[in-house]
Amino acid sequence: MKNLILAVPCCFFLLQSCKKEDSQKDHVELIKENATTTKASYKNGKLVSSEVYDKSGQLDSKYLYQNGTVIKIYQYFPDQKVSSYSYLTKAPNHYITTIYYKNGKTASEGEGDYYKDQNLYLRRGEWIFYSKSGEPYSVYGFMHDGKKQYIKREIIFDTIKKKTLKDVNFDPPFLYEKETVKSLKPVNSK
Incomplete structure (x- = not known):
């Protein structure tokens, strides 16, 4: 019974740490460079898309990735x-x-x-x-x-x-x- 009492909290902490790792694999980063801001989206720790915004906050371009390679590129006029x-x-x-x-x-x-x-x-x-x-x-x-x-x-x-x-x-x-x-x-x- 003592082992069971110790096992339950250990399992709980293990599950919590797995959730934390999963949340780090799927995340969004904001990168500010000169006059642009890039929003990079990650899924399972891999970059899947990025959006580049100009200094006024308008979407300038969007990139879709597969295994680290840009597979699609969209560029936008100021009217989007x-x-x-x-x-x-x-x-x-x-x-x-x-x-x-x-x-x-x-x-x-x-x-x-x-x-x-x-x-x-x-x-x-x-x-x-x-x-x-x-x-x-x-x-x-x-x-x-x-x-x-x-x-x-x-x-x-x-x-x-x-x-x-x-x-x-x-x-x-x-x-x-x-x-x-x-x-x-x-x-x-x-």
Whole structure:
């Protein structure tokens, strides 16, 4: 009977410590850096999502993770409509991305590589660009060297006459300096 009396409190303390460990596995961290605040959510001790808020408290971007890898990226306009959506197609860093106008129509779409350690997204392959009314007006072929992106092909369409106005291959490709994809700020997984 004495052993039973000692066993019950021991079991109670053991169960309480297990609950405490479980609550530490599922938690949310707030990380403040410069002008942003990141809300990182953990489940079973693993990072599953993070949300980045700008200095005014507006949601800027959201990242979903699987086994420490960013699998989906959402970026937002100030009115909280999605400005771009990217999803992982080939680990560790190959994504398909769609960028939107504020009216919700697709502005451009294509593929690219996201280098998490450099916080850098570089386009690759063919990207289609659309007018605000939804008509495709150009296709650009991109390539990159892991640091900068280059244009290797340009196709321009006449959206009224529905014909190709220009189709040029560039050899050598030229540096593409205009950047439309915002810089990314995911949380490094633990």
